[in-house]
Amino acid sequence: MHFFRIEKFDVTEKPELSQEETIKHKRKSRPLTLTKRRRRLLPFVPSKDPNQRDAQLRTLASALTTLKMKYSNELTYIPGMAPRSANQSMFEIGGVQVLSKEDIETLEQCRAMHRVGGYPPLVVVEDQFQGFTVEADGPIKDLTLIAEYAGDVDYLKNRAKDDCDSIMTLLLCEDPSKSLVICPDKYGNISRFVSGINNHNRYGKKMQNCKCVRYSINGEVRVLIVATRDISKGERLYYDYNGYEHAYPTHHFL
Numbered sequence: 001m002h003f004f005r006i007e008k009f010d011v012t013e014k015p016e017l018s019q020e021e022t023i024k025h026k027r028k029s030r031p032l033t034l035t036k037r038r039r040r041l042l043p044f045v046p047s048k049d050p051n052q053r054d055a056q057l058r059t060l061a062s063a064l065t066t067l068k069m070k071y072s073n074e075l076t077y078i079p080g081m082a083p084r085s086a087n088q089s090m091f092e093i094g095g096v097q098v099l100s101k102e103d104i105e106t107l108e109q110c111r112a113m114h115r116v117g118g119y120p121p122l123v124v125v126e127d128q129f130q131g132f133t134v135e136a137d138g139p140i141k142d143l144t145l146i147a148e149y150a151g152d153v154d155y156l157k158n159r160a161k162d163d164c165d166s167i168m169t170l171l172l173c174e175d176p177s178k179s180l181v182i183c184p185d186k187y188g189n190i191s192r193f194v195s196g197i198n199n200h201n202r203y204g205k206k207m208q209n210c211k212c213v214r215y216s217i218n219g220e221v222r223v224l225i226v227a228t229r230d231i232s233k234g235e236r237l238y239y240d241y242n243g244y245e246h247a248y249p250t251h252h253f254l
Helices: 019-026 032-037 050-066 101-115
Strands: 122-129 129-136 145-148 151-155 167-173 180-185 208-219 220-227
Touching: 050 122, 101 145, 101 208, 167 208, 167 220
Parallel strands: none
Antiparallel strands: 122 129, 145 220, 151 180, 167 180, 208 220
16 A cells, blocks of 8 residues: 555545536437547546455556566656656647546546556566566456556656666657656656557557557646557557657567
8 A cells, every 4th residue: 555655445436426527417418420529538447356456556566666666656757857847738849639628537537546546457467578568457448548657757858868668758849958758767657567569560550459648638748548449358558659759669579
């Protein structure tokens, strides 16, 4: 509980709906065509068995401890690196899509579940060739919010020669010296261990079952990992490391 900053173990409680949200649920459903255009993110569904949930968290704690990392489920701003004021979506070249109010509610619901020990049904598995990987320990539906990419925020220019293999683009600015990256080398969560596809292999795209999407949330850029199709238990999670830039060498990936 201390490692993951869990306040209490209770994933059976459901957040109470406000009066406004209750009215929304009572309204008639909209036409199917409109519903399809506005597909909402889904909150993850934790495993029901508490022993299974405990085993899942133990695999993540073990992987983080092995890499001498501390758990963090959000972006961290360390003195000497990029300040939080540098992370403003208005600086992004071409802008960043804004996360809808409904999807922000889904994000907050997932964060609330984290505080009471609820996490996606995932396990970290060490592979002799790929290192640490992430596998589904239960079914995950398409468009499920799996995790927010977490770690230290730093300027890209400071990480030009960094040997961390999981640096994530956060903000791309007209002035390259102001571009930001997420560096999960000291702090991070399960997003640190999700595998990337081989962009040079014709089977790579078929293996992809989730994606990283950058959103503007309250004026700041955040990165979310979202399922792009239904994922079955035992499936390994993959996304495209070069979803925004073709700068990451993946020719050696399995």
